[in-house]
Amino acid sequence: MKLLSATLSALLAVALPAPAQTILPDATMEAPPMGTQAGLDAWVHTFRPRALAAGIPAATFDATMRDVAFNPKVIERDRNQNEFTKTIWDYLDTAVSEDRIALGRKALAANSALLDRIEDTYGVDKEIVTAVWGLESAYGTFRGDLPVIGSLATLAYDGRRAAFFEAELIAALKIIDGGHVTDFRGSWAGASGHTQFMPTSWENFAVDFDGDGKRNLWSDDPADALASTAAYLRHWGWQKGALWGLEVRLPDGFDYNQTTEAIRKPVADWAALGVQPMSGGSLPDYGPASILLPGGSRGAAFLIFSNFQVIEKYNTADAYVIGIGHLADRLKGGPAIAASWPRDLRALTLPERRELQERLGAAGFDPGGVDGRMGPKTIAAVKAFQTVRGLVPDGYPSLDILTRLR
Template sequence: MRYFRIVVLVLAFGSTGATAQDMTEESVDSAASAGASDVIENGSEAGLQAWIAGFRGRALAAGISAVTFESAMAGVHFLPNVIERDRKQDEFTKTIWDYLDKAVSEDRIVAGQKALKAHGPLLDQIEARYGVDKHVVLAIWGLESAYGLVRGDIDTPSALATLAYDTRRGAFFEAELIAALQILQSGVVKPSAMLGSWAGAMGHTQFMPSSYLKLAVKFDGSGKADVWSDDPADALASTAAYLANAGWKKGGRWGDEVRLPTGFDYGLAGDRTQKPLSIWAELGVTLPDATRLPASGWASLLLPAGARGPAFLVYDNFAAIEAYNKADAYVIAVGHLADRIAGGAAFKASWPRDLRALTLGERKEMQSLLLTAGVYSGTADGKVGPLTVAAVKAFQRARGMVLDGYPSLEILQALR
């Protein structure tokens, strides 16, 4: 059995953003926050250069040569736009349907089908080697860089140094900067060519430097993986290798949209533990066309928009994609885009488009009120994850409401 992390609200992800292998929602970012001081509100070029002078000793102690350090860090500058974009992650949220409208748009589907034709033999070889569905690899490529068209043009050392100097997640980004310097020291890419997103993710499928060091592969087996060049082979193979390492099961699906019977107990959704498909079938869960579920297998029930939106049974491969990005919306987008590229249909159920996402302030207020009610054990940080969902369910149970755990405006108003 596998365990799944439930995230309802999603960050406004976009191409070349803090997506690949990034930490989101109520994840424990101890490495990023340990010992962090107050956030730098008025960073400067002089402040960054002073930070770099202090960082030099730590980098050399980590095995970075003085030559590599001087070459890589000579062109590093403070990037205020990077700080601004990092700050806005928690402030600008989308509902999952707004996110999917863009992530799995008709244009992206068509572009994916064209990319499948153009790179079919390569994707077939990668699937054969790693056992990962080529459509899923293709979907990640589409979401992360629009199939290689938008790989990011920000100097990676500058972005990472700026974020490490900022201190909000200083330890995390300093570790990523050291990983980037290790990559440069290997000689696989020159400092001038190490470009990516504002958060330091690089290449066609937006690998963070530490993930590159751990899991990137050279498709033809010679030398080190090059995820920066126009040739996507190494990046796509590395993505497949990443998913395989995360436990991808060959021939399996990420999940399926399902239909729930009238009177279904929504409290069964969001359970971290999977149940046998035979149990879900006994409870009246079917595929959207009312046909029975497969006879064998295990799945967890996911309601990303609460009781009024589509329902999904998600399998082990959902968790494998989740290792790439922990947001449920991202995983659903990857799986659904993969299905649509392969000729699958759109979701049958409608999203509750009359609802809106809560603002950051409203999410913090909800968590504060849940704390006061004695049903929440987290902090009022506005990040909606499993602790918040469980607290909402506890409040709904006490009020005799539908137990879907969805942190809606209705819940906030009831708490008030």
């Protein structure tokens, strides 16, 4: 059959006229403006050799990328991710809403046998797996409706994280070339399936848990997706039965310079400083821990353990990690966060966050760059500024701090 196919192909090649060659812009032509369909088309042309060198067959690349569309809304979402732009309390109001908790308990009950097998196989608590499922796709009810290839191509072309999204796009093309998915849709960032795996995560961690010979994260059956999530978390060191963190009460006169993920102490040391569980009793010991104040000194305080850093591998935003951890706790029957939040404060806008970083740098407090993301270096810079000004050094990037820097 292969010989016959080759013979027919040769005859057709002789009988049919050669297809017209696509005329592509040369180096002397003016480059199309950024952020346009023409710009994306030109980028696809330059990306093609890299994709083929990475093992993508030319036929797969050409068929998949021929009509890829530039999506400006993807760029907008990339610049304004909820985990980084909302206040922690606004984020948690949605992430750990009473509806999401109730639906999560139903999902646990409906999939109890499956989730028990996954927990036994991978050593990852079923409530954490379910919490990821709940936050990423509302327990499978909304897995994303954007073309994954278009989103990844748009982001790679945009250039802010070009190398990262090019690697994801190549992995996505491999998924298509292998016939693993037909309707490849997902979120604005190219994540897809029940637990919103990026393509490289599928490549490295997806498992065939139902034994059908496919690592299918996209079907209505969530078995492979939930097991793949457990495999992912196990790879990064999840400790079954250990806490991700817990809400604590800080004593009067506590040194807020110690409230950073960069400072880790034995639990006994924190207890000696007067740190207590908000729910009472003594602090549980799951290894060295840090104190985190995601809403500043007026909000809740958390003692966080190594499982916190494992969840960070899914998404680095503190709000996301706390959302996953707290949702899992609520699914287990745990209490709501007891401390109040400073709801009179508003989140800084993206221009304000960039201005804050610029002004911190100009004042001699290195924020680690000007990207609008309030990461560890920016928080440390805010703490340093607060210390110099005689303020509580909680690191919270509020409008008051920006105003003082102006």
